[in-house]
């Protein structure tokens with residue numbers, strides 16, 4: 001006799017829910033990100049071939065995490081349905097598939113650099129519960145259609161397990177969230193820098209003409225990281241260890257950092273994945289301490305050319321030591337952003353900020369460990385995935401107004417017919433912007449620049465031009481203070497940052 005297909009699948013799916021619920025509860029008690037589903041998602045992300053990761057980023061952009069989540073769900077559910085279908089006569093084949101899923105969860109947890117030994121308890125508990133529930137429910141499933149009593153008993157058992165699984169998952173979530181990041185941020189309170197950021201001069205941006213505002217609000221600041229679930233670290237528990245090729249290993253608490261004379265500096269962060277004309281760039285006033293001071297206290301040994309930083313969730317980045325020791329560069333260990341403690345998604349309690357280097361080699365959020373080592377010895381997270389070990393930010397510019405494809409002049413335009421203001425932003429961190437030129441078809445105009453605030457920040461530009469009616473191609477190119485003018489050669493973001501002139505087409509009425 002065989003179980004009907006639907007019933008066999010129900011046995012497997014309900015067992016999976018029980019397994020995930022209990023796994024989530026145990027993980028909440030020991031280490032939240034050891035929850036089997038989360039751990040498997042992280043694991044799949046890290047072992048994915050670099051071509052697949054790039055394809056996902058290109059196709060889905062910042063929704064790549066959601067896509068990963070859906071992908072993992074589909075595969076896990078697919079295996080579970082298979083487990084059910086294989087078990088229509090005997091439970092053994094389904095038990096084998098379920099055990100295999102359990103083994104994958106254990107491997108995923110064991111290979112996570114951020115999970116301690118205890119983390120393994122979650123997938124183990126999950127596997128045991130999954131197998132027991134599967135065996136038990138399979139025994140309760142009745143083969144024949146007319147057995148009403150058996151049907152009721154099965155439905156009751158199944159519903160009970162589903163409710164229990166939901167409850168354990170909810171409790172696990174609550175327990176796992178016991179580190180209350182918002183509470184910890186509130187306790188940190190206002191950060192008052194001993195050396196505040198320069199007061200913004202008038203004319204620091206041309207927002208009225210459509211450039212970005214000089215300071216990006218914390219809410220609008222671009223966000224990029226590998227975290228599927230945001231790390232939850234309280235200021236109380238946070239420690240930063242600096243070790244490796246140093247005279248003396250040093251460790252700092254949050255209070256140690258906060259009690260120093262804090263500095264506040266505007267720095268524009270940029271992501272290497274930013275396409276020409278893209279939005280993965282933002283500017284904030286960062287509050288923290290010079291990273292150089294901490295490194296000098298530890299005493300960097302000659303020969304150490306890489307600072308290898310690790311976040312609480314196992315992300316790593318390798319930064320050239322000379323950039324960090326350069327007093328003019330202004331690398332920071334930041335604990336504040338635009339007057340507040342760092343938001344959770346931007347690295348609370350502490351992160352690195354290094355002017356002039358793309359984020360993946362310099363801007364480790366939730367940073368807890370810094371090892372002085374060499375580039376020959378260790379590679380940061382993105383390096384084996386096809387990105388360059390050294391990645392200074394390239395001089396770039398972007399047109400923000402008008403938008404690509406816009407029709408000009410719009411109704412109610414304040415300028416005479418045919419005259420348009422083109423505005424945008426340019427950046428050459430650590431060097432500064434010298435000149436921005438805007439090309440309309442093949443005529444180039446020099447743009448006005450906003451008042452310079454700092455060479456480590458972006459700079460706005462605008463220009464008013466006469467546009468003949470019809471389709472017009474508008475381009476922008478910046479020249480930095482070293483005399484370098486952006487190349488028009490188009491390059492993809494990989495391996496060390498996109499190049500080319502941002503080009504749009506508008507339709508002039």
Ligand SMILES: Nc1nc2c(c(=O)[nH]1)N[C@H]1C(S)=C(S)[C@@H](COP(=O)(O)O)O[C@H]1N2
Pocket residue numbers: 221222223224225226227269270271272311312313315345346347358359360363364365366
């Ligand atoms: N812990 C951690 N820090 C990280 C990353 C990450 O994946 N994990 N991504 C880096 C990358 S690629 C960039 S561009 C910056 C982005 O910082 P933001 O999210 O605050 O804008 O963070 C960097 N720091």
Ligand SMILES: [Mo]
Pocket residue numbers: 224270271272273358359360
């Ligand atoms: Mo990035």
